[in-house]
Structures are given as C-alpha cells and as structure tokens.
Amino acid sequence: MTTTDDLPTDPRPTWFAALDRVAALAAAVPADRMADPTPCDGFDVRTLLAHLVTTVRRPAALAAGTDPAAPPLVSADVLDAPAAAYVAEAAAVQVAWSRPDTGALLDRTVRLPFGEVPGRTAVWAFVNETLVHGWDLAVATGQDPEGDPELATTALVAARQLIPAEPRGGPVPFAPVVPPAPGAGPAERLANWSGRSRP
Template identity: 55%
Template sequence: MTDITDPRPLYRDALAWVATLMGEVRPDQLTQPTPCDEFDVATLMGHLVATVDRARVIGAGGDPASVPLVATAAGDDGDWTAAYRAAGEKMWVVWDDDALLAAIVTAPWGRVPGQAAIWGYLNETLVHGWDLAVATGQPAEADPALVEAALAVARRAIPASPRGGHVPFGAVIEPAAGAGPTERLANWSGRADRPVIAA
C-alpha cells in the first residue's frame, strides 16, 4: 500500500519518467503544440524544469513566485534533460529532510504541509509528462501503480467542480474506453482524451 504521508518516492519515479521522455524529444518537435494550451514542446520542458525549481524553493522556505513559470535556458548545450536532472538533484538536497513533510510551506495554491506540496508537484509532473508524451508521439503511460496512487489523491484534492478561477483546471473529461491511469489523471485535470498531435 502506498504511504500517502510520504509521496517523495512517487515523485522521484515521476521525475525519472519525464526525464526519459525529454531525452527522446527531437529538435524538430520543439515548436509543436501540446495538450496544454499554454505551452509548445520547448516551453513545456522549460516549465517542467521550473516546477522542480519551485519545489526546491518551497522546501527551503521561499516564495515559489520568485521562480519564473518557464525556465528560459537549458544550459550551454540546450540539453533540457540535463537541466531537468540537475534541477532534481538540487531539489532533493532540500527535500531529503523528512521533517519537511509535516512542515507548513508556501505553495502556489496556499500554505500547506510539505507532503501536500509534493503531492501537488507529483500531479503536475505526471500530467505534463502525459502532455509531453502525447505531443511528441511517445508512449504516454507512466507506471500504473505510481499513477493510480496520484489519481486517488488528485480526486480528493482537486474538486470536480467548480473549475476555473482559483481552481486552475479545465472541466473533467470523461475518459475514453480503455484509457490508462495516466490518461485518466490527465482527463481529471481537464485534458482532452487522446488528442491527435503530429509526431
């Protein structure tokens, strides 16, 4: 059974999955749209790096708004995967402290226990990972056990209604027949089922 008080092992697995997806993105795919209307492939990867930086800042007692929504550089060689892994290494220096799980931190959605902040970033990582996979024609399902745990928490933490405004998610989408857990998590976050995006 998943320990819902410590989502860090799940977050590690989600970060590793997304890093693998990033590593398979081709240069000609960087300007393609994604299921997340705000981002194309390149800016989505920049946003994913920024989410990890924000998690680090939150754990260190800082303000997540001090970190831009999208990281604007992937290092000297333009390697988003390396930038993402490096951000993760810095973040875990902070979050390896068990005491942070019960500490009250400032997340973008308010003051919450550290464990709730990590659950939020786990959800964002998986949904945006799905976005990236769909946009670049990669297998879009993460480990089912990982995602089912995240989906169970998301259904409790993110209300089905209302959506919009202070609940920054689109309307829940009815999953397609046979949808896997990652797609169903994306649907819960308001992503359309199985969008057709050229790879």
C-alpha cells in the same frame, strides 16, 4: 484542496519516481520536435519543458527556504536546452528533498503559489503536476504516455482527493474534468482529471 487520506504518509518516493519518469521522457525528446504543439494550452514542447523546469525549481526553493513563487511560469533561461536542464534539475531536487531537514517540511504548513497547504499535500501536488505534464510531453512527442500504471494510479487517487471536480477555474486552476475515453489508462485518466485530453 483537501486531505491525503489513504495515501502513503511519505509522498516523496512517489514524487521521485514521477520525476525519474518525466526526466526519461525529456531526455528522449527529438531535437526536431521542440516546436510541436502539446495538450497543454499555450505550450509547445520547448516551452512545456521550460515550464517543467519551473515545476522543480519551486520545490527546490521551498527546500532552500526561499520563495517558491519566484520562478516564472516558464524558465526562459533554459530555452536553449530545456530537456537537459530538466533532467539535471529533477535529479538535484530529489537530493534536496531527501535531506532530513527538508523531510520535516512534510509536517509543516508551506506556502506555494496557489496558497498555504500542509507539506504532504504540497508534495502530492508536485506528483500530479509532474505526471500530468509528463503525459502532455509524451503525447506531444510520440512516446509512451502511460509509463508505470501503479505510479499513475497512486497519483490519480491523490488527485481525486486533492483537486475537486467542481468548481474549476479561479482558485482551482484546472479545466473541467474530461470524461475518459474507453480503454484509457491511469496516466490518461489522471490527465483527464486535470482537464487534459488528447489533441
């Protein structure tokens, strides 16, 4: 990961908008789609939602001063109702990261599971992870995969700065960039940059 030049200095509003977007998608998942496959390898809809819970528990831990690497890849404790858990925890993490003391993390180096990065870079990483998995969820459940094009475009600018196109794998835990399909919107192109494609 590199820098976040030419992006808003406070990435939290962008992240909060991404969380709201994905919470709305999660709330609309039909109960009979939980076992459906997703574009995210190894995850069906249920386990993708439980992984999304982990993606908010890690920054919640950062805000609380605890180990953000502690939450497992999939939050197994919410598998009975992962969509409701995500909606609740996505709202709670916004409250936690709205505090002045947490805002100060933007100007510090923080440790995440993939290494030490500036706090602002960490939040841009949260934006990317949220929206890419939101795209996964929307595609898997037949919902609108694009959402707000301005939000996805901002996230794509950040992703191109923070996640190198090459190399991929190892310390850059993404599959190779997928060439966008003709007419692909910004959310799909963001997913493509993270190595995702439609099934």
